[in-house]
Amino acid sequence: MNKKISIGIVDYGIGNHLSVSTALKRVGIKSFISSSIPELQSADILLLPGVGSFPIAMHNLNSSGLSSFLQDQASKDRSIIGICLGMQLLAESSWEVDHTNGLGIIPGTFISLPDNRWHIGWNSLDVLQQGNLLLDSDKQVVYFNHSFAYSGPEKYILINSYIGESNFRIPAAIGKGKVIGLQFHPEKSQAAGLNLLSNLLHHITL
Amino acid sequence: MLKKRIIGTVLVKNGIAVQSLGYSRWLPLGDPLVLIQNLERWGVDGITLLCIDRGNSGPDIALIKSIAQMGLSTPFSYGGGICDHEHARLCVNLGVERIILDRVLMNSYSVCKIADTVGTQAMIASLPLLLDSGNNVNHINYVTRKKTPIAEIMQRLSNFRFFSELLFIDYIGEGFSNGFDSRLISLSKSFADSPILCFGGISTAQHIKQLLELPQVKAILIGNSLNYRESSIYHLKASLADLPLRPHSPFYL
Numbered sequence: 001m002n003k004k005i006s007i008g009i010v011d012y013g014i015g016n017h018l019s020v021s022t023a024l025k026r027v028g029i030k031s032f033i034s035s036s037i038p039e040l041q042s043a044d045i046l047l048l049p050g051v052g053s054f055p056i057a058m059h060n061l062n063s064s065g066l067s068s069f070l071q072d073q074a075s076k077d078r079s080i081i082g083i084c085l086g087m088q089l090l091a092e093s094s095w096e097v098d099h100t101n102g103l104g105i106i107p108g109t110f111i112s113l114p115d116n117r118w119h120i121g122w123n124s125l126d127v128l129q130q131g132n133l134l135l136d137s138d139k140q141v142v143y144f145n146h147s148f149a150y151s152g153p154e155k156y157i158l159i160n161s162y163i164g165e166s167n168f169r170i171p172a173a174i175g176k177g178k179v180i181g182l183q184f185h186p187e188k189s190q191a192a193g194l195n196l197l198s199n200l201l202h203h204i205t206l
Numbered sequence: 207m208l209k210k211r212i213i214g215t216v217l218v219k220n221g222i223a224v225q226s227l228g229y230s231r232w233l234p235l236g237d238p239l240v241l242i243q244n245l246e247r248w249g250v251d252g253i254t255l256l257c258i259d260r261g262n263s264g265p266d267i268a269l270i271k272s273i274a275q276m277g278l279s280t281p282f283s284y285g286g287g288i289c290d291h292e293h294a295r296l297c298v299n300l301g302v303e304r305i306i307l308d309r310v311l312m313n314s315y316s317v318c319k320i321a322d323t324v325g326t327q328a329m330i331a332s333l334p335l336l337l338d339s340g341n342n343v344n345h346i347n348y349v350t351r352k353k354t355p356i357a358e359i360m361q362r363l364s365n366f367r368f369f370s371e372l373l374f375i376d377y378i379g380e381g382f383s384n385g386f387d388s389r390l391i392s393l394s395k396s397f398a399d400s401p402i403l404c405f406g407g408i409s410t411a412q413h414i415k416q417l418l419e420l421p422q423v424k425a426i427l428i429g430n431s432l433n434y435r436e437s438s439i440y441h442l443k444a445s446l447a448d449l450p451l452r453p454h455s456p457f458y459l
Contacts, residue, residue: 014323019301022277051298053325085325097322118327118370118401121424122209122251122452141209141452143281145303147327147370163208188281188303190249190457 005201007031008043010070012060015049016187020083023187027198037069044205046073049187050085054096054110054148057085067103074105079178079204084146087174087181096148106176108152114168118147123161123184125172131158133180133203134173137196142172142189150174150183178204209452210418211425212442213252214245214432215405218269218286219259225430226258227381229334229348239272245280245432248439249456252281254306254427260287261349262309265297274301279457285332285373291319298324306373308332309349312362321368330403331369333359335390336377343393346377360397371401371424380406381430384413391420403427411445418449 007024009017009031017033024031031047034040048070050057061067074080082090091102094110102110113119127138137159144161150171158180159173174181180200186193216238217226223241224232235241238255245253255273257266265287273282284297285306297305305324310316311331321329334346335356344353363369374394379385385407401424404417409431417423432438443454 014295014299016298016301016303018274018299019278022274022301023279026277026279051303051324051328053322056322096325116367119208120327120370120401121211123207144208145281145327147325167207185281185303188279190246190279190455192455194279 005029005044005205006042007045007047007201008040009033009047009049010040010066011035012057012064012066014052014057014060015085016051017049020047020049020187023194023197027194029198029201035064035066037065040069045079045081045201046070048080048082048086048089050083050089052085054085054088054094054102055098055100057089058100058102061089061103070103071105074103074179077178080105080180081200081204082179082181083187084183084185087183088148088150090174090179090181091150091152094148105179106152106156106174106181108150108156108174110148111151113147113149113170116147119144119149119163119170123163123172126160126162128158128160130155131173131175133200134159134196136199137192140192140196142184142186142193142196144172144184146183180204207450209251209450210423211251212414212439212451213254213283213403213425213427214248214250215254215256215427215429216241216245217429218255218257218266221269225381229377229380231381238269239276242273242278243276246278246457248432248437249454250280250432250439251452252283252425253278254283254285256306257284257286262289263287264289265293267296267300270297270300270302283330285330290316291323294320294324294328298328304328304330306330306332317368326368327370329369330371330373331363332373332375334375334377335394337387337389337393341389341393343390348377356394357397369400371403372398373403373405373427376404376406382407383409386413386417388417388420391422395422405429411442414442415446415449418446418451
């Protein structure tokens, strides 16, 4: 891979932007953090990180104009990657706190895990055939920290993970075209996560 | 399947990493940044930083910023001095995955605001506990030394649903080999059915196995003993191969 790619990390007031940008630096990928639409337009790939609450995140995106910008970029086939809450924001809606509309880029919604559980810790990835960009990470163990999970058409699910004695399925990655969401934190999953992130970023624009 | 975790823990007092002995004596270990770097390199499943002298003065933002600049690629939790949602937001924005709350636990308004800001998956309730002479589990306020039966604490924690995990700290056993008393868990079961993390006097593989085999226990936090030997995590995980743990993965990048 020869082309140097530039990642624009979308700053919407909450999220672990610094963790993501230092992780990218560790794998030799240049990035910048910005809330400025003109600046973000210059990036090869937009990255939407997120740690926090869905309603507050959407409020921030809407009030800053970043929602329309991201929706517009998705419609123009730009590469966008969402991480954790960032993945959830890509969907049509979430039921966290109250029903809140998301960016609507990937069909589906986010609903509470059964018994209001949380999915916290390291879990392994079961990469599906449609997740071909991520096949090298099949069976790798990565870090999750969330309590809402994707519910939507199967064709948008790229990777699954499983929890509990009943093997309850949790979509670990979703995607539509060049927009991909990762429910886990690759930037906090040591070598397994950084390798996945590097691989994905280098291939998503191809 | 979801793995159980071995989390390396660094206690900081007056800006120095310390080895704690029963919450009353502290031996200096050195620069917390060095210890944290080591823990990541050795491949722990998580890193927790507990600043034990913050009181109401807020989190140690300068230290958290220094850690953020190191660029940790390991899940990182912080406790010490977090009193409101602004403190929580600052910590999370600087790369803290999960915050550990103690003094603010009984303040329902603050806990609710914190949950709205950072999400419940980011919140851990810290509960220093001890057994009394009648084998009853009591919460102990480490500032006032006041003891309260755990049943009463759980009832008062009406905002309990905001905490994704409970950190049970063995107040008496902390700092001593095999100090953590598993009865703190078995005797609390009817009052607290949330996932539990254990801390305080946990070091040997046998003791870790005993605790991690309990269904409710999702992780153990180890402080002092991990610093004695670089290959501690490797040897621990090798001895615990029959537990659902992440395979040993030293992290060099």
